[in-house]
Amino acid sequence: MKVIQYQIKRNSNIFLGGDRHVGNAARSQDAVDHFKNALNSKYDGCANNYYVDHGDNLEAISSDDRRFEFSTHKTLPFDELDFAIEEYRNIAFKTICILYGNHEYKWNRFGDLTAKLVKYTNEKYGSNIEYGTNSCVIVYRDENNKFLFRHFAWHPMSGRLNYAAKDPDQKLGNILAGLKQRFRDRWGNALLMSCGHYHQLIVNKPKEQLLHMEQGGKISKEYATARKVDGYIHPDFRWYVCTGSFLTFYVDGLSTYVERSGSIQPADTGYAIAKVRDGRLVDIDRIKLV
Numbered sequence: 001m002k003v004i005q006y007q008i009k010r011n012s013n014i015f016l017g018g019d020r021h022v023g024n025a026a027r028s029q030d031a032v033d034h035f036k037n038a039l040n041s042k043y044d045g046c047a048n049n050y051y052v053d054h055g056d057n058l059e060a061i062s063s064d065d066r067r068f069e070f071s072t073h074k075t076l077p078f079d080e081l082d083f084a085i086e087e088y089r090n091i092a093f094k095t096i097c098i099l100y101g102n103h104e105y106k107w108n109r110f111g112d113l114t115a116k117l118v119k120y121t122n123e124k125y126g127s128n129i130e131y132g133t134n135s136c137v138i139v140y141r142d143e144n145n146k147f148l149f150r151h152f153a154w155h156p157m158s159g160r161l162n163y164a165a166k167d168p169d170q171k172l173g174n175i176l177a178g179l180k181q182r183f184r185d186r187w188g189n190a191l192l193m194s195c196g197h198y199h200q201l202i203v204n205k206p207k208e209q210l211l212h213m214e215q216g217g218k219i220s221k222e223y224a225t226a227r228k229v230d231g232y233i234h235p236d237f238r239w240y241v242c243t244g245s246f247l248t249f250y251v252d253g254l255s256t257y258v259e260r261s262g263s264i265q266p267a268d269t270g271y272a273i274a275k276v277r278d279g280r281l282v283d284i285d286r287i288k289l290v
Contacts, residue, residue: 018054054196055101
């Protein structure tokens, strides 16, 4: 766990991504290039862009791993590390932090490769990326140091979301509820909660709730909404995001381990963008790349 204090412009875009899986032949280089170009361009009329990297930058699967497939995995850990550092060229200064994921953890016998990724990237480009450990809380403030909101970012180390349903609407409901359930008790005062790992691109927005009350001897009603940004925030009034990935599910001529598993959903290739306007988190867009 790491607590990070970070200043952003009051009109900003926070890019939420990760799961680059450098070293996996099923990785989409086109998707990575699209993401890097977008991070360096205006989005929705705003050029103040920042990036939170949710981990699994390295594939980190060696021949003694049950997921190993010779045609898919041909790289060594420090080759992957070097390539991942090179890909941070031109985006390091926009990156707030990098989390470590379950794939990097598989190679912890070589040391903490995510900590090395952060250290060597900062040394190479003169950036100031924070090492977010496995989960972090980012406290966003504006240029005048005024508090905006908190962001809990995490890379789960295991588990899957619940996709079991016959009807697509019920399936979506299960996924949204499952994502909220994974997060709700992990942190109490974060308005935004995001994770990598699941390779699904999901945004669960705060819900309005109609409430009836007594005021001055009269019955009144109002909609409770996500206006609160400090102190405890009810789980129904938070934003939840699963940040997609840069993998594809099928590759012509290859048999990937996710394809062979039979229990993993096809990966969503893409990322999310949280839009902050006048200091408020107003929406989160899914950027789907096919």
